[in-house]
Amino acid sequence: MDSLKLLPLVTILGICSHIGLAQSPTYGLGRAPSAEEIRAWDISISPTGKELPRGRGTAKEGEQLFRQKGCAGCHGATGIGARAPALVKGGPPAEPGKAPPAGMEGMHMVPDTGIMALRSPYAVTIWDYISRGMPLNREGTLKPDEVYALTAFLLYKNDIIKEDEVMDAQTLPKVIMPNRNGFANLPEWKHGVPRLAGYP
Amino acid sequence: MDSKKPNRRGFLKGGAAAAGLAAGALQPAKAQKPASQWSEKGTNKEIIAYGERSRFVTSVRAPVAERDSPDAFGLMFHVLTPLQDSVGSITPSSLHYVATHRGSYVPEIDPKEHRLMIHGMVDRPLIFTMDELKRLPYVTRVHFIECIGNRSKPTHKTVQETHGMTSCSEWTGVLLSVLLKEAGVQNGASWIVAEGAEEIKGASSVPLGKAMDDCLVCYGQNGEAVRPQQGFPLRLIVPGFEGIFQTKYLRRIKVVDRYYMTYNDYGHINPDPKVSALGNQIGPKSVITFPSGGQKLSGAGFYEISGLAWSGAGAIRKVEVSTDGGKSWKDAELRTPAYPMAHTRFGLHWNWDGKACELLSRCTDELGTLQPTRAESAKYFDRPLDANFRVPGADNSVQSWKVSSDGSVHNGLA
Incomplete structure (x- = not known):
């Protein structure tokens, strides 16, 4: 190739890499997303809360939103006893030996532990799930303030925080959940190593 | 007609x-x-055009008994593979079991618009189009998928009900390790979070060691594109792990420094370290698909006992069958290649004497781990063995089929 022609090409590629056209090093495929693209796509929230957006909400605001956003239509006006899973404690105790419903097989089924606010070791998980997965058919449409308020409402109704406590990016990760230390760590996964030596 | x-x-x-x-x-x-x-x-x-099976062949999937599909919201939940009619080791894509996060719809995704982003603790965040992913080096591997809820209950009549939440396909795609190496995983990273593009953006955390070992980013299933019910256009296959990890409609992989405890994750953790160890990765498991519950033998004489064995830890090394309720065991033949983390068909010649009997199968995987009976599991966990005993973790216990002298076959748990 004519080296005189190559030179401008290299210059152009150099500029392009700065504006987000970088490709994978081995195969030269794909491109670098812009910081804005990553922000728009990245809805995963660490248990530490480091990705939590700005915003705030309280249980009182959440109670209103619970009706306005249609949550009550599926979960019941009090968050329990309707078609969708119970969100607030107070349900009947689990029957000894009764198999959990399909899809909840892996869960530790004792009274009320199917309720997310009581089972989840981190409050942030509730925020993450409301944010990505609710409400039905309008998933992902809630604003951060609304998600904070709804999370606060569920935490308050399950006696985990006070009614006037403000939930935001700083306070939410600090909420001590009742089941914070209720779970065993998963054994480290290693290729070719039995998961539970000696079983059965 | x-x-x-x-x-x-x-x-x-x-x-x-x-x-x-x-x-x-x-x-x-x-x-x-x-x-x-x-x-x-x-x-x-x-x-x-696209071929149909014979109209005389009527085997179909069916919703789990415990929850309707579609449910009160019109959502699909868990739908079972008719294993009683299966032959070989590959599940036809049309009969592959379906499970959805929360209950879901099958999204219609235009592959031209679909993108996979890899970001988080990487040196070079990357976005790939489907065309670009298909240009990368690919592998084709046979792997089963099984839902953690695949658990035989006394109320279940057929093997579709007891074991129908497992299926096996030939998957084609790019090793996740190839993509992660292109992105450059940073020191301190220990997990990935894989996320789908469907309405609830279902996400699961996978240990980085597993992600770098054998996970596949698949666009192909059984010789064609991944089916919409299975994650079209792109599905993460985490070989041997519970179904919930096999993220459909894969749109994003975030490399992170801890277990992210997503909604999917938190439902699958357990207080007991031993039970916890029996989750995530499916243990060695087998089941006889013929004769199985609801089928009927037409009389004494020759039959082939046929079934499937699989393990999340690797290849099946051995399958044994008992026709006398576990008093004696015979080695079955492996009738398909024993690929790692794949259904493997086994068979055993059998002359039925026309008397009532109990059929069992048990398998051993390449790590030497033996599929437990319910009794062995109860003994290990020091719990009473009665009808209420739930095998902890993923239930991989031995399934019993009781054959009556009239040839009818029933769930041994009932």
Whole structure:
């Protein structure tokens, strides 16, 4: 190739890499997303809360939103006893030996532990799930303030925080959940190593 | 069907040898109808376009008994593979079990618009189009998928009900390790979070060691594109792990420094370290699919006992079958290649004497781990063995089928 022609090409590629056209090093495929693209796509929230957006909400605001956003239509006006899973404690105790419903097989089924606010070791998980997965058919449409308020409402109704406590990016990760230390760590996964030596 | 009506099906029913439809269509034998009569509406379409199975074959998926699909919200939940009719080791894509996060719809995704982003603790965040992913080096591997809820209950009548939440496909795609190396995983990273593009953006955390070992980013299933019910256009396969990790509609992989405890994750953790160890990765498991619950033997004589064995830890090394309720065991033959983390078909010649008996199978995987009986599991966990005993973790216990002297077959748990 004519080296005189190559030179401008290299210059152009150099500029392009700065504006987000970088490709994978081995195969030269794909491109670098812009910081804005990553922000728009990245809805995963660490248990530490480091990705939590700005915003705030309280249980009182959440109670209103619970009706306005249609949550009550599926979960019941009090968050329990309707078609969708119970969100607030107070349900009947689990029957000894009764198999959990399909899809909840892996869960530790004792009274009320199917309720997310009581089972989840981190409050942030509730925020993450409301944010990505609710409400039905309008998933992902809630604003951060609304998600904070709804999370606060569920935490308050399950006696985990006070009614006037403000939930935001700083306070939410600090909420001590009742089941914070209720779970065993998963054994480290290693290729070719039995998961539970000696079983059965 | 009106058998007098001259059509292809009527003819074949009327005595064509199994010479094959295509050959018959091109070159009718003497006894066949003239070729012009083969041009009945629909016939050519069936041959030329996307093929249908024989209308005499009626095996179908069915919703789990415990929750309707579609449910009160119109959502699909868990739908079972008819294992009782299965042969070989590959589940037809049309019969692959379906499980959805929360209950879901099957999204319609235009592959031209679909993107996979890899970001988080990487040196070079990357976005790939489907065309770009298909240009990368690929692998094709056979792997099963099984839902953690695949648990035999006394109320279940058939093997579809007891074990139908497992299926096996030939998957084609890019090793996740290739993509992660292109992105450059940073020191301190220990997990990935894989996320789908469907309405609830279902996400699961996978240990980085597993992600770098054998996970696949798949666009192909059983010789064609991944089916919409299975994650079209892109699905993460985490070989040997519970179904919930096999993220459908894969749109994003975030490399992170801790277990992210997503909604999917938190439902699958457990207080007991031993139970916890029996989750995530499926233990060695097998089941006899013939004869199985609801089927009927037509009388004493020769049969092939046939079944499937699989393990999340690797390849199946051995399958044993008992026809006397576990008093004695015979080695079964492996009838398909024993690929790692794949259904493996086993068979055993059997002369049924016409007396009531109990059929069991158990397998051993390449790590030497033996599939437990319910009794062995109860003993290990020091719990009473009664009808209420739930095998902890993923239930991989031995399934019993009881054959009555009239040839009917029933769930041994009942």
